[in-house]
Amino acid sequence: MEGKHIEVIARAVIIHEETILLCKPKDGDYYYFPGGHVEFDEDSATALKRELKEEVDADVAHARFIGVWENQFMQGNMQKHEVNILFEARLASPNIKNMEDHIESMWVPLTEFKEAWILPASLKEKVIQWMEDKQVFFGSEKDGKRIV
Numbered sequence: 001m002e003g004k005h006i007e008v009i010a011r012a013v014i015i016h017e018e019t020i021l022l023c024k025p026k027d028g029d030y031y032y033f034p035g036g037h038v039e040f041d042e043d044s045a046t047a048l049k050r051e052l053k054e055e056v057d058a059d060v061a062h063a064r065f066i067g068v069w070e071n072q073f074m075q076g077n078m079q080k081h082e083v084n085i086l087f088e089a090r091l092a093s094p095n096i097k098n099m100e101d102h103i104e105s106m107w108v109p110l111t112e113f114k115e116a117w118i119l120p121a122s123l124k125e126k127v128i129q130w131m132e133d134k135q136v137f138f139g140s141e142k143d144g145k146r147i148v
Contacts, residue, residue, distance in 0.1 A: 006081045008038040011086050012060075017094075019110065021056075022034070022113070048089065049063070061091060062089065066137070073141075
């Protein structure tokens with residue numbers, strides 16, 4: 001199993017005035033939920049706060065666990081396996097500033113979010129369901145197909 005590992009990622013669902021905060025690689029045409037890797041000896045809520053500060057210079061005022069999403073996929077010729085820990089979050093201020101050269105973060109209208117290409121794809125569906133029922137969730141996806 002040399003070179004193989006599972007990545008743990010803390011991600012946020014941040015809704016403000018009928019918009020949702022999403023990230024997009026500057027060289028890509030898809031979106032993903034903001035956040036990033038949990039470091040060794042760091043809890044996921046702390047990682048989320050650190051990542052949002054690093055990515056958009058924002059302070060998290062509130063974060064509440066809402067679910068876990070496992071994702072296995074190919075990126076180029078490399079097999080990836082990640083476990084996403086999701087939080088509903090609120091920022092101290094909605095003002096964001098893109099801090100990383102390769103990522104563009106933006107407030108996207110909820111009406112556009114529902115039609116946008118977001119990865120992992122089935123996580124978007126689960127978040128839309130969560131927005132309606134507020135039920136904690138778990139799911140798993142492999143190569144774009146939902147398993148659980």
